[in-house]
Amino acid sequence: MTKFIYPILFAIVVLFLWQFFCIAFNIPAYLLPKPTEIILSLFKYKIEFLRASMVTFSVTLVAIMISVIAGSCISILIFFNKFLEKAISPYLIIIQIMPIISIIPLLIIWFKSNIFVTLIICASICSVFPIISAMSTGFKNTDKSLLMIFDIHQASKMQKLFRLYLPSSLPFFLNGLQISSALALIGSVSAEFIAGTGGRNSGVAYLLLMAGYNLQTDKLFASLFVITILGLVIHFIFRFIKRWALRNY
Amino acid sequence: MNAIKLENVSKDFEGLSVLANLTLEINAGEFIGFLGPSGCGKSTLLSLISGLSTPSQGQITNTFSKKNTSFVFQEASLMPWQTVEKNISLPLELLGKNKQEITIEVAKKLTMFHLENYANYYPRQLSGGMKMRTSLARALVSNPQLLLMDEPFASLDELLREKCANEVLEISKHQNLTSILVTHSIPEAVYLCDKIYVLSHKPSKIIEVIELKKELPQEKTPAFRGMKKFNTLCENIRAIL
Numbered sequence: 001m002t003k004f005i006y007p008i009l010f011a012i013v014v015l016f017l018w019q020f021f022c023i024a025f026n027i028p029a030y031l032l033p034k035p036t037e038i039i040l041s042l043f044k045y046k047i048e049f050l051r052a053s054m055v056t057f058s059v060t061l062v063a064i065m066i067s068v069i070a071g072s073c074i075s076i077l078i079f080f081n082k083f084l085e086k087a088i089s090p091y092l093i094i095i096q097i098m099p100i101i102s103i104i105p106l107l108i109i110w111f112k113s114n115i116f117v118t119l120i121i122c123a124s125i126c127s128v129f130p131i132i133s134a135m136s137t138g139f140k141n142t143d144k145s146l147l148m149i150f151d152i153h154q155a156s157k158m159q160k161l162f163r164l165y166l167p168s169s170l171p172f173f174l175n176g177l178q179i180s181s182a183l184a185l186i187g188s189v190s191a192e193f194i195a196g197t198g199g200r201n202s203g204v205a206y207l208l209l210m211a212g213y214n215l216q217t218d219k220l221f222a223s224l225f226v227i228t229i230l231g232l233v234i235h236f237i238f239r240f241i242k243r244w245a246l247r248n249y
Numbered sequence: 250m251n252a253i254k255l256e257n258v259s260k261d262f263e264g265l266s267v268l269a270n271l272t273l274e275i276n277a278g279e280f281i282g283f284l285g286p287s288g289c290g291k292s293t294l295l296s297l298i299s300g301l302s303t304p305s306q307g308q309i310t311n312t313f314s315k316k317n318t319s320f321v322f323q324e325a326s327l328m329p330w331q332t333v334e335k336n337i338s339l340p341l342e343l344l345g346k347n348k349q350e351i352t353i354e355v356a357k358k359l360t361m362f363h364l365e366n367y368a369n370y371y372p373r374q375l376s377g378g379m380k381m382r383t384s385l386a387r388a389l390v391s392n393p394q395l396l397l398m399d400e401p402f403a404s405l406d407e408l409l410r411e412k413c414a415n416e417v418l419e420i421s422k423h424q425n426l427t428s429i430l431v432t433h434s435i436p437e438a439v440y441l442c443d444k445i446y447v448l449s450h451k452p453s454k455i456i457e458v459i460e461l462k463k464e465l466p467q468e469k470t471p472a473f474r475g476m477k478k479f480n481t482l483c484e485n486i487r488a489i490l
Contacts (some may be wrong), residue, residue: 145326153343248371
C-alpha cells in the first residue's frame with residue numbers, strides 16, 4: 001500500500017505548493033496556470049480531448065501492429081538468411097539512428113492526401129526496431145540443448161521456427177514490444193507536431209500545439225496530462241499482455 | 250560387435266585443438282563413461298558421436314541413426330511453455346508418429362518416471378528432480394538405441410543424483426541401450442559404466458581405459474556404492490586424473 005501512498009502524497013504536496021506559488025506571486029495564467037485551472041480546462045475540453053486521444057491511440061495501436069508484423073518478418077528473414085543479415089543490418093542501424101522527424105516532410109509529400117497514413121508510418125518506423133532487436137536476441141538465446149534435440153530428430157526449419165525459436169524468443173519479444181509501444185506513442189506525437197491536421201482527425205499533440213500558439217497554457221498542460229495518461233494506458237496494456245503471455249515461463 | 254568406432258578423430262575450433270587423435274570402439278549395449286577435467290572436450294565428443302558435428306580429422310562410424318539417438322543434458326532443458334506431457338512427447342511429434350502411438354508411449358514414460366500426476370504441470374511448477382525425470386522420459390520416449398548423456402545429474406543434490414542414476418542404470422539394462430555418459434563425478438562413472446575412458450587436458454587424448462565389467466559384480470545395486478572395491482576403484486581413477 002505504501003507503494004502508492006507515498007507517490008500520491010508527494011503529488012498532492014507538489015500541486016499544493018504549485019497552487020500556492022501561483023497565487024502568492026500572482027503568476028499570469030499564460031506563463032504558469034494554477035493546477036485548478038488545468039483541471040477545469042480538462043473538464044471544459046473533455047470531448048475534444050477524448051476525440052483527440054482516440055485518434056492518437058488508434059495511430060499508436062495500428063503502428064504497433066505494423067511493427068509487430070514487419071519486425072517479426074524481418075527478424076525471421078535475417079535470422080534464417082545470413083546473407084540477408086549481413087546485407088541489410090547496416091541499413092537497419094542507419095534508419096534507426098536517423099532522426100525520424102527529418103523524414104516526415106517527405107512522407108507528407110508522398111501521402112499528402114492521407115495524413116493518417118503519414119502518422120502511422122512515422123510511428124511504425126519509430127517502434128519497429130525494438131521488435132527486430134528483441135526477436136533477434138531471442139532467437140540467438142534459444143537453448144542450445146533443445147536445439148540439439150530438434151536437430152537429432154531431424155526437425156524441419158518450419159518445425160524449429162514455430163516450435164522452438166518463436167516460443168523461446170517470446171520473453172524477449174514481449175520486452176521489445178513494451179519498449180516499442182512507448183516509442184510508437186512518441187512517434188505518433190512527434191509526427192502529429194509536424195504533419196498534424198485540424199478538425200476531427202486531430203490528435204492530442206495537435207491540440208497541444210494549437211494551445212501553445214493561442215497561449216492557452218492551461219489547455220497545453222491539460223494536453224500534456226492527457227498524453228501522459230495515454231502513455232500510461234498503453235504501458236499497462238502491454239505489461240498486462242506480457243505477464244499473461246509469460247505466466248508459464 | 251562395434252556399434253560406434255572412432256579412428257584418429259581430432260576436432261579443432263578456429264585453430265584451437267580440442268580433441269586429438271582419439272581412437273576407440275563402443276559395443277552395442279555397453280555403458281561407456283568419459284571422465285576428464287573441465288573443458289577437455291567431452292561434450293564436443295558427444296556431439297561428434299551423435300553426428301551433429303563433424304571431426305576436423307579422422308573417421309567416425311556410427312551404426313545408430315540419428316532417429317535412434319537421444320540426448321540428456323546437464324540442465325533439464327525443458328520447454329517452459331509446454332506441459333510435462335507435451336515436453337515428453339516432443340521427440341515422437343518431431344518423428345511424425347501418430348497421435349495414438351504418442352499417447353501410449355507418453356503414458357508409459359509418465360508411469361515409468363512416476364510423473365503421471367504431473368502430466369499437466371509446467372516445468373516452473375516442478376522440482377529439480379522432477380525436471381530431470383521429465384528430461385529422461387523425453388530422451389527415452391522414442392525408444393532410442395543410443396543414449397548420450399552430458400553430465401545429466403550435475404545440477405541435482407547427492408540423494409537425487411543417486412536415485413536418478415539408479416533409474417538410468419535400470420532402464421539402460423532393461424532396454425539394452427548403448428549409453429555414453431560424460432561426467433566429472435568419479436563415483437557416478439564407476440557406478441554406472443562398464444568401461445571408462447579417462448581424458449587428458451586440452452587437446453584431449455585418452456590417457457587410460459578402465460574395464461569395469463571385469464572387476465565389478467554383474468548386478469550393480471545401490472549397496473554396491475558402499476563396497477570396498479567401489480571405493481578402491483574411485484581412488485585409483487582419482488590418482489590417474
